[in-house]
Amino acid sequence: MSSADPRGEAPAxxxxxxxxxxxxxxxxxxxxxxxxxxxxxxxxxxxxxDVPATxxxxxxxPGRAGATPTGATADRDAMxxxxxxxxxxxxxxxxxxxxxxxxxxxxxxxxxxxxxLFIAAINLIAAALGAGGxxxxxxxxxxxxxxAVAAGLWTRRYLVILLFQALLALSIIVSxxxxxxxxxxxxxxxxxxxxxxxxxxxxxxxxxxARLQVPRE
Numbered sequence: 001m002s003s004a005d006p007r008g009e010a011p012a013x014x015x016x017x018x019x020x021x022x023x024x025x026x027x028x029x030x031x032x033x034x035x036x037x038x039x040x041x042x043x044x045x046x047x048x049x050d051v052p053a054t055x056x057x058x059x060x061x062p063g064r065a066g067a068t069p070t071g072a073t074a075d076r077d078a079m080x081x082x083x084x085x086x087x088x089x090x091x092x093x094x095x096x097x098x099x100x101x102x103x104x105x106x107x108x109x110x111x112x113x114x115x116x117l118f119i120a121a122i123n124l125i126a127a128a129l130g131a132g133g134x135x136x137x138x139x140x141x142x143x144x145x146x147x148a149v150a151a152g153l154w155t156r157r158y159l160v161i162l163l164f165q166a167l168l169a170l171s172i173i174v175s176x177x178x179x180x181x182x183x184x185x186x187x188x189x190x191x192x193x194x195x196x197x198x199x200x201x202x203x204x205x206x207x208x209x210a211r212l213q214v215p216r217e
Contacts, residue, residue, distance in 0.1 A: 097207075099214040100156065106211075108204025112164055113153045115201055120146030158212055161205055168202040 100106070120143040127139025152160030175194040182188045 093210070097211050097214050100208075100211050105154070105156070106204070106208050108201060108208045109153060109156065109161075111201045112161070112205055113150050115197065116146050116150035116153060116164065120144075120150065156212065158209065161209055161212075165202060165205050165209075168198040168205075171198050172202065 123139045123146065124143040127134075127136040127143065130136060149160060149164055153164060172195055175191040175198075178191045179188060182191060
């Protein structure tokens with residue numbers, strides 16, 4: 001019997017081209033597939049060049065998030081240098097200071113104590129005479145307060161010295177402003193006397209407070 005198909009078609013194994021066995025690639029298919037893969041995998045020059053350019057433009061654009069303005073950076077650097085110089089100057093001054101001795105009382109501390117006692121005496125006399133138009137009780141209370149402040153100054157209490165310095169600064173400011181509104185020569189002389197008495201004591205107490213902060217070895 002003939003092996004030909006009754007419909008006149010060749011069998012499947014006879015219709016397959018020679019050399020196209022199972023699993024064996026055809027030459028034309030292999031070449032075309034390789035060419036297609038190379039063409040698909042090759043990067044386009046215009047796309048490759050555009051990516052770095054876009055990144056550089058985004059990083060160099062002013063006002064972008066994360067970009068630090070040059071002026072702000074310069075200001076911060078200037079402030080940091082100023083703080084460093086101030087800290088170095090303070091440390092140099094503190095290195096030259098000597099701590100107060102156990103019974104040492106500098107001139108500024110003695111003058112401050114004397115001034116506090118003087119203010120207490122003036123208020124006590126004014127309260128006793130009823131001068132100033134205020135209640136005598138107020139004058140006596142302020143006089144007692146000034147005596148307590150004088151005691152704190154003599155015993156070198158840091159907070160008391162700081163409180164007295166604030167009182168001196170307030171007196172200097174008020175007296176300076178009162179010069180512009182002084183109506184007679186007596187008011188001018190009184191304001192100048194307060195400024196002349198308080199200013200030296202204030203500056204001398206600054207050094208006393210600095211020496212109180214120096215640790216003892």
